[in-house]
Amino acid sequence: RRASRSLSAQQLATMALSLTKLGCDDKRVLKRIARHSRLHMAAFNGQDLDNLASAYARLGAWRAPKLLAAIAHAGAAAAAQRGYLAARNLANLLFAVAKLATVWPAGGRPPDLAAELRPLAHEAV
Known part of the structure; x- marks a missing residue:
């Protein structure tokens, strides 16, 4: 458990993406990666955010509202x-967050998700 505290943002994102690409369905380890990622979100660069969001989007029905909001x-x-x-x-x-939002608990959306994504869309075009 102590080792996970010393993982960098890049290592957390790469680990999450690698595990999901390999078809890992160990909810315990994926929840721990999500929790540690949320706690260190400020250290994530663009590639790390991309990899982390893509990893959890690959899981399809993964419900991680706190992680989604943080990303x-x-x-x-x-x-x-x-x-x-x-x-x-x-x-x-944008794609990964949109995909994750479709599996939001009870079919709803976090109230601030559109506001959070709007600057991303403006930056893209």
């Missing part, structure tokens, strides 16, 4: 910094 918020903050997100990362991040 959307971090993406919006990154988009506000000109040049911080590469176009590819931005497009992947």
